[in-house]
Amino acid sequence: MDFYSQISLNNDDNNHQNQRQLQQQHFSDNLIPPSEWPVKLVNANVWPHFLWRKHPIPNNNQCLPIQSSFPEMVDLLPVQLIFSFLYLIIWLAAILGNVSVLYVVSLKQVQLSSVRSVFICSLAASDILMSMTSLPITAVSIFTRDWVFPTFFCKLMGIFQGGAVFVSSFTLTAIAVDRYILIKHPTKQKIKFRTALSIVASLWVLGYACAMPVGIFSSTVEYSPFCGQFCEENWPDTDTQSGRSRLRKFYGILVLIVQFGLPVLISTLCYWQIGQLIRLQMRRRSERQMVILQESKDRMKSQKSKTNLMMATMVREKRNLGTFPLFDRKLSVSRL
Numbered sequence: 001m002d003f004y005s006q007i008s009l010n011n012d013d014n015n016h017q018n019q020r021q022l023q024q025q026h027f028s029d030n031l032i033p034p035s036e037w038p039v040k041l042v043n044a045n046v047w048p049h050f051l052w053r054k055h056p057i058p059n060n061n062q063c064l065p066i067q068s069s070f071p072e073m074v075d076l077l078p079v080q081l082i083f084s085f086l087y088l089i090i091w092l093a094a095i096l097g098n099v100s101v102l103y104v105v106s107l108k109q110v111q112l113s114s115v116r117s118v119f120i121c122s123l124a125a126s127d128i129l130m131s132m133t134s135l136p137i138t139a140v141s142i143f144t145r146d147w148v149f150p151t152f153f154c155k156l157m158g159i160f161q162g163g164a165v166f167v168s169s170f171t172l173t174a175i176a177v178d179r180y181i182l183i184k185h186p187t188k189q190k191i192k193f194r195t196a197l198s199i200v201a202s203l204w205v206l207g208y209a210c211a212m213p214v215g216i217f218s219s220t221v222e223y224s225p226f227c228g229q230f231c232e233e234n235w236p237d238t239d240t241q242s243g244r245s246r247l248r249k250f251y252g253i254l255v256l257i258v259q260f261g262l263p264v265l266i267s268t269l270c271y272w273q274i275g276q277l278i279r280l281q282m283r284r285r286s287e288r289q290m291v292i293l294q295e296s297k298d299r300m301k302s303q304k305s306k307t308n309l310m311m312a313t314m315v316r317e318k319r320n321l322g323t324f325p326l327f328d329r330k331l332s333v334s335r336l
Contacts, residue, residue: 095128
């Protein structure tokens with residue numbers, strides 16, 4: 001390492017130390033006395049060994065919970081109880097609903113090897129994974145305000161959360177494309193079961209690859225004199241003064257496009273085309289029904305005309321029989 005590289009590294013270390021000192025000074029200036037703490041339920045002083053919570057040891061062998069300096073509504077016990085109940089309902093509904101879907105698709109349906117079943121199972125599996133990892137950890141982190149799980153979970157959380165959302169978006173898009181192909185080209189060969197499995201596997205790999213940067217740049221940090229650790233994203237080009245990162249901004253825009261923009265655009269186009277095809281089929285069916293109805297009316301008119309012609313012919317023949325010469329001869333004889 002040359003002299004200028006060593007100077008650059010020393011400057012970076014000094015910048016990080018200055019940033020940490022400014023943050024600590026800002027925290028210390030905004031401290032609230034313990035008597036004014038809004039809650040004493042899950043903060044670090046009341047539950048110092050909650051799950052995997054770790055405490056930094058300052059000089060006075062004490063630390064302050066983050067709630068003492070930055071109180072929020074979520075720190076209040078009634079709010080935590082309400083949100084815990086809502087989170088529990090959502091968690092149970094997500095787990096039971098998606099497990100029921102997997103049970104019905106895998107055990108109750110005969111056509112397990114259909115493409116539709118593969119996509120539905122993929123969607124249910126990603127939702128179950130998100131429900132098992134994201135919902136409980138997110139709820140606990142919101143209530144505790146610090147990271148109370150193992151350190152490596154900080155990296156895995158971003159990957160699991162983002163990957164599950166990516167997989168769900170990609171799977172819904174694949175279902176829309178499959179429905180469009182099936183309705184647009186019903187006579188063509190459908191997607192095979194192995195092809196569907198390959199598509200789903202590719203979607204899972206692509207989804208978790210897109211979520212990998214969040215896990216790579218996530219880590220736990222400590223802010224003295226506050227208790228515990230905090231899971232944050234630390235991008236390499238983060239500005240020490242503003243805390244902004246161009247890479248994070250670029251990644252956020254990319255996630256918005258890949259995770260939301262393109263799937264919504266493709267799904268909208270597919271379902272719009274499906275709607276157009278259904279509308280066209282309904283119009284053709286109504287026109288065909290009108291033609292059939294008109295043909296039946298014409299047939300009835302023709303049959304009615306034939307019937308009227310037959311009746312007119314019978315009446316005329318009967319009238320002709322009434323003026324037959326034999327009847328006139330009998331009538332003259334009777335007169336005699």
